[in-house]
Amino acid sequence: MNQADTAWMLVSTALVLLMTPALAFFYGGLVRSKNALNTMMMSFISLGFVGVLWAVVGYSLAFSAGNNYIGDLSRLYLRGVGLEAQGTIPHYLFMAYQGTFCIITAALISGAIVERMRFSAYLVFIVLWALFVYSPVAHWVWGGGWLADMGALDFAGGTVVHVNAGVAALVAAIVVGKRRDYPGSGLLPHNVPFTLLGAGLLWFGWFGFNAGSALAASPIAGLAFVTTFLAPMGTLVVWTLLDYARGGKPTAVGAATSIVVGLVAVTPAAGFVGPMSAIALGAIAAVPSYFGLVWRTKTSLDDSLDVVAAHGVGGTVGALLTGVFAQKALNGIADGALFGNPAQLGIQATAVAVTIIYSGVVSFILLKLIGLVIPLRVSAEDEEDGLDISNHGEEAYVHGDASSMISHEGAVKAIPALRSELA
C-alpha cells in the first residue's frame, strides 16, 4: 500500500465521476430546449443504475480471475473486496475508480439517440449493455483477458470506452431510427455555452481518467497528464484551421467537439507516448473525425450528437496511433511503428476490430430484445412536445413565472370544465 498513490487515486476517482455530469452539459446544450432535461438525465441516470450494477456484479465480471474472456462471480456484491491492497491502493478504491469508467461509457451512447428514445427503454439498455458489453471488454483489456495477453496497448480505455461506446451508439442510432424531423433545419443546439462548459469540465475530469490510469502517483502518471494536456490542444488547432480552410467560421460547437475528439484520441496513448507525439496524435485525429462529422450530416444516419465521429472514429484513430507513437524508452512496455515495431500496429488494429464486432453485435441483440418488451421510441406526439414534459413531467425552462402552469388543485376544478366548454 502506498499513501501517495492512494491520495492521487482518491482525487482521480472524483475527477472521473465529474465527467458524467460534464457529459450531461456537453450533450444537454446540443439539443433543443424541449429535450434538455431528458438529454441531461440520460447521463445522470447512469450514475445511479450503472453504478449500482457495477458494485453488485459488473466489477466481478470485469476484474475477477475467471477465464481469458470474462471474469467470474467470485466478487459478486463486492465479496472479497476490502481494505487490502490492489496494486498499491485499497481494493475498495480500485473498484470505485473502475466504476466511474463504466458509468460514463454507458452514458456516452445516449448522444446517438437523444430527442426520441423512450427513457425507460434507454435505462434498461444501458444497464444490460454495461453488464454484457462493457464488463467483458474491460476484462479483455484490463482484467487479465486475451487482448492484454496479445499485447494490445490501451492505457486508459480507447477501445474499452470509446470504440466500444462509439459502435454501440452507431447501432443504437440505426435501430432506434432517426428523429421524425431529421434532417430538418430546426434541429439546433439550444445552449452552446452549456456545451463549452461541458467540454471544459470533461477535459478537467479527463486528467483523472488518463493520468489516474497509471494507478499510481508515478512518473507515468505525469506523462499521461502532459499528453492529456497537449493532445486536445493539437486537435483544437487543426479543427479550427480546417474550419477556416473550408471557408467557414471557427465555431464554438466545433471547438468543444474537437477538444473531446483530442481527449478521446489520446486516451489509449496517454501513458505510452511522448509530448510531441501527443500533439501530433491530437492533430492527426482531428482530420478523420472532422470529415466523418461533415459526411454524416449528408447521410440519413441520425447519430444526433456525433458520438460515432467523436468516440468511434476518434477512439479508433487513437488506438491505431498508439501503435505508431508508443515509445518503450518512456513506458518500458512496447515500441510503436515509428520506433521500429510495426507489428504493434497490427495488434492495435485487431483489438479495435474485435471490439467493434463484439460491441456492435451484442448492442444490436440487446436493443432488439428490449424492443420486444418496451417500445424503443416515444410516440410522435411526445416527440413533438419534447421528452422533458412527456417523459419526466418537467421543463428545463419555465416561462413567464410559471404562468403556463396552474397547480393541480386548481387544475382539477378548472381544466375539465374549461375543456368541456370548448369541446
Add this chain to the structure above:
Amino acid sequence: MKLIKAIIRPNKVDDLKEALAKLQIAGMTVTEVRGHGRQKGHTAMYRGREYEVTLLPKMQVETVVPDELVEPALQAIREAAHTGEIGDGRVFICPVEQSYNIRTGERET
C-alpha cells in the same frame, strides 16, 4: 392590405416559410408564444407537487400581404401547418390601416 397572424406548431414554421416563399411572401415576424385552445396539456411534477401545464409552446407568424394574396396565403398556411390533430393552431386576418418602411420613409399600400 391585411395582417395575417398564424399561431402554429413550432415544427411547422419551416414548412410555412417555404409555402409563403412560393407566393413571393418573404417578410415575416416570428415569435415564440404559449397558448391554449382545445389541446390537452401535460401533467408536470415539481418537488412533489403536481401541476397541469395548460399553455403549450406555439409559434406566432405575422406577415402583411396585399389583399389579392390573402386567399392564397391562407390556403398555403392551412396546408403547411395542418396535421389533423388537435393543436394545429389558428389564423387571424386583420385589416392594416397604414404601413411605412422605416428606412425609406415610404408609405406602402
